Amino acid sequence: QVQLVQSGAEVKEPGASVKISCKASGYTFIISAIHWVRQAPGQRLEWMGWINAGNGNTKYSQTFQDRASITRDTSANTAYMELTSLRSEDTAVYYCARDRGSYWGYFDHWGQGTLVTVSS
Amino acid sequence: EIVLTQSPGTLSLSPGERATLSCRASQSVSGSYLAWYQQKPGQGPRLLIYGASSRATGIPDRFSGSGSGTDFTLSISRLAPEDFAVYYCQQYGNSPETFGQGTKLEIK
Numbered sequence: 414q415v416q417l418v419q420s421g422a423e424v425k426e427p428g429a430s431v432k433i434s435c436k437a438s439g440y441t442f443i444i445s446a447i448h449w450v451r452q453a454p455g456q457r458l459e460w461m462g463w464i465n466a467g468n469g470n471t472k473y474s475q476t477f478q479d480r481a482s483i484t485r486d487t488s489a490n491t492a493y494m495e496l497t498s499l500r501s502e503d504t505a506v507y508y509c510a511r512d513r514g515s516y517w518g519y520f521d522h523w524g525q526g527t528l529v530t531v532s533s
Numbered sequence: 534e535i536v537l538t539q540s541p542g543t544l545s546l547s548p549g550e551r552a553t554l555s556c557r558a559s560q561s562v563s564g565s566y567l568a569w570y571q572q573k574p575g576q577g578p579r580l581l582i583y584g585a586s587s588r589a590t591g592i593p594d595r596f597s598g599s600g601s602g603t604d605f606t607l608s609i610s611r612l613a614p615e616d617f618a619v620y621y622c623q624q625y626g627n628s629p630e631t632f633g634q635g636t637k638l639e640i641k
Contacts, residue, residue, distance in 0.1 A: 448630075458578070458621060458632040474629045508577050518625030519568040521589060523577030 415439040417509050417524035424530045425499050432495040433527045435509030442490040443467040446512035448520060449483060449494045453505040461507075464492060465515060499531045535559055535624050537633035545641040552609040554636045556622035561602045563626030569598055569607045572635075573618045581620075582607060612638075 420434040435447060448463040462473035464483045471483050477496070485492045492509055507527045510520035536559040546552055556567070565585040570578035580589040582598035585605055595610040609616055617640050622633040 457634045458623070460630040460632070472628075476629075510577070513583065517583075518566065518628075518630050519580065519583050519623065520570075520578075521580050523579070526577055 415511065415522045417511060417522055419507075419509060419524040419527045422528040422530070424532065426533055427500055427531055429499050429531075430495060430497040431499060431529050432493055433507055433509075433529070435492045435494070435524050437490045437492070437511070440511075442485075443487055445514060446516050447483075447485065447492040448510045448512060449481070449507065450510055450520075451505040451507045452526075453502070456505075461494070463512065463516070466492065467515065496529075499529075501531050503529065504531045505529060534629055535562065535627050535631050537622055537624060537631055539620075539622060539633035539636045541636060542634075543637045543639060545639050546612055547641045548612050548614055550612050552607075552612055552616070552638060554607040554609075554620055554638075556600075556605040556607070556633050558603040558605075558624060560627075562605075562624045565601045566624060566626035567598075567600070567605050568623045568625065569596075570621045570623065571616075571618045572621065578621060609638075614640075 416438045418436045423431050443466050446463050449461040461477045464471045480497050482495045509524040511522040513521050538557045540555045567585045569582040572578040586598045597608045599606050619635045619637050621635050
């Protein structure tokens with residue numbers, strides 16, 4: 414069955430960077446896009462960006478254009494999301510999610526989430 | 534960007550009753566590209582409905598979606614104990630993809 418398994422919780426100081434991994438299994442990795450979505454405490458889900466796992470093309474929300482970087486390693490069936498210049502408002506649970514196809518824009522499987530806490 | 538507003542914020546019902554959840558968009562959602570998700574504590578969301586009315590794989594037929602343009606509805610015909618959770622709508626017709634703020638369905 415399709416599974417997305419994310420790396421564990423992180424605690425970072427303001428100004429630092431964090432890189433989260435998302436390992437996919439149960440399907441052919443390169444045929445579906447991977448998106449990243451975050452959920453800050455008490456806030457709605459917020460789409461950050463996506464990567465075409467086949468060709469590596471990416472697109473970001475304007476909110477994260479300057480600070481987020483999404484990459485993938487096809488040999489490891491793993492996608493990554495790095496967020497730089499962290500601030501307290503970036504404290505959130507970060508999810509990776511599989512697109513229904515190469516790019517539909519909705520998500521048929523989600524990772525378990527990675528809590529990132531930004532605190533001095 | 535399209536802003537999605539869900540109502541009510543909290544819905545208190547008993548098992549066996551019918552639930553009706555609303556999602557209103559600030560502008561028309563292109564192609565009725567609207568999805569619904571269910572989220573339980575400590576878990577990632579689960580896809581229920583896409584294309585406004587198509588059930589995702591493995592979703593019971595008590596879940597149904599309807600609507601077009603700016604007004605969409607998720608209905609649950611007979612609430613089962615496992616249906617009590619938070620529900621989110623999401624539009625994917627216009628970039629960036631955006632989500633509603635959620636409706637919490639709680640046991641009365």
